[in-house]
Amino acid sequence: MSKKRLSIVDIANNLNISKTTVSFILNGRAKEKRISTDMVEKVLKYVKEVGYKPNSLAKSLRTGKSNTIGLIVEDISNPFFGSIARLIEDKAYKNGYKIIYCSTYNDTQKTKDMINMFRDRHVDGYIIAPPQGVEEDIASLITESMPVVLFDRYLPTIDTDYVVVNNQFSAYNATQYLVGQGYKNIALITFANDQTQMVDRIKGYQMALKEHGLKQLIKELPFAEDLTESITAFLKSRKGIDAVLFGTNRDATYGIKIMHSLGIRIPEDIAVISFDDSDAFELHSPPITTVAQPIEDMAEHIITILLDKLNNNGVGTKNQSIVLHTDLVVRGSSQPAKK
Amino acid sequence: MSKKRLSIVDIANNLNISKTTVSFILNGRAKEKRISTDMVEKVLKYVKEVGYKPNSLAKSLRTGKSNTIGLIVEDISNPFFGSIARLIEDKAYKNGYKIIYCSTYNDTQKTKDMINMFRDRHVDGYIIAPPQGVEEDIASLITESMPVVLFDRYLPTIDTDYVVVNNQFSAYNATQYLVGQGYKNIALITFANDQTQMVDRIKGYQMALKEHGLKQLIKELPFAEDLTESITAFLKSRKGIDAVLFGTNRDATYGIKIMHSLGIRIPEDIAVISFDDSDAFELHSPPITTVAQPIEDMAEHIITILLDKLNNNGVGTKNQSIVLHTDLVVRGSSQPAKK
């Protein structure tokens, strides 16, 4: 039944011409190769008629291009990354590229494996939210002159394109805002590691507090499956806290759940600001103030830079560092209860 | 600098042996082909030393296997699909398969294109949450004896494996629960189309109301970018409504936002239940009662069935229809305010 798929040879044989001719026509090089319009018509008509589609594996093998982009995020089930992935995917497809993706969960070894897998599959370019410890692997991609765009965070020792937000100012600004609202005992609860976005957020928080001579209260969380325990312990122990800045949406989601269960009222007992906006924060009562990242812009820049490099064959283009600005979306969770 | 990547020929030449030998050894067919252990050792050592990796494109071209699974979801930025994707991806990688994915946004044409793209890329199997209108395309995959597992919904006219939940009973059960709580004017607000999960949810809702002789109030939403308008109009117009069942998390997210903006209190003015659990619903005040789908189980079943088919070459295995059960997670949003 399922007859063997047609190959270019079948097309050529059935038309009694050379596969070279077919190939040229199908790749739009007919004029350049001075193929008669009669021939072009005949071939195109027949190809359409029998529904022939070139085998993309063979094509990739020969040309070295796979029309595939590798997308490596931290966790596709996190709405922040999910939304970016969605936007990138959309743009990529519109430009004839497919996406292969994976989540790192900030696991260095897994990320290395994935990079190797992608390399193995001959992806044409990489979009990566890198965990720590993959500098070498990414450097080696770059020496092989592979287009690589980092996002969400960057690697200070690697010269490549990246798209991030002004994390330090964003955290500084959010903290300043809390101070301005009269809070004196502002904690930072955050997933902590050496990634630039986290380092910068912590710095921003510290700068703001230093500026006002306020005490720093930082709770660094591991990247664990479950954050309940560590956050609960922290919130229970520090009675004086009147405001919390959460470093990521994940931290805040856990934190707010725990506040509910401990009977801590927002903002009456503790004011709250989170990084990364989401429906959960907008829906919350009171709605949660957030540092909203410009997701559309990020995706747009990422894919534009990458496509650019892919088209120019990466030649001549200088690397770009795009630093986008966030919005502090002020909502009820960060305003002192009226007395 | 970046020397050309090594090929199996280089390995063979450098060791003064045939590439056939190298291939056999690398594919674990040394014993079967009675290659001497001396030779095996020598080759493995050298391969490791120079870090040779076979070109997977050439391999796929020759063998017809790509070790890739195509994953087609409705919208990767929706936490329900994001979470399933994450779990599937994880399992797939552990079994040596990569994932290529895309979102359909319930667009029939886009889905057809994607299926063709995947076919073109020679994916070994498909996991699809199909929109309406792709029956033919999926049927044709199946006649080509491609493993296909559907999930979230199925296609009644297509005999293939699928993993879904008992949507009708779940909606029936949720509605029954609302009736039991004393609500008399229960609306269903849902994205509506011909997909089985939606049809079943509506049926379940209708059954429960019929059973109690209550009036049906169904608002069918288009799959639009923005649902604000249609939901707002509906909620404004029907003053008698005292409870709402939302058909999907997306509908509920919009609906609850709109309720806030209209000053409708949950549950004092209108009780709420949503399909698909998520952080947003758990965090909400009051927390939203949901019909929670067993995401881990779904992912587990999906990937197990697919891997099974891939390993057995799809021969002899009968198709499976897995119907999992949901949990009605009762929270504050569906309990009448105490008088």
Place this chain on the structure above:
DNA sequence: AATAGTTGCTAAAACATTTTAAATATTTGT
């Protein structure tokens, strides 16, 4: 009338593998 240029097409190589079929080397049996 020979040369050069153009037009329209194609044979064969290359991409990197796996696999079939067979060749060569070694051992065993008589």
Place this chain on the structure above:
DNA sequence: ACAAATATTTAAAATGTTTTAGCAACTATT
């Protein structure tokens, strides 16, 4: 010592493309 059996290894074909280099057959130029 020779045939048969067995143990190793390999040449060549096959997978489906693109691309290089060039062949014929005209037409135009000297």
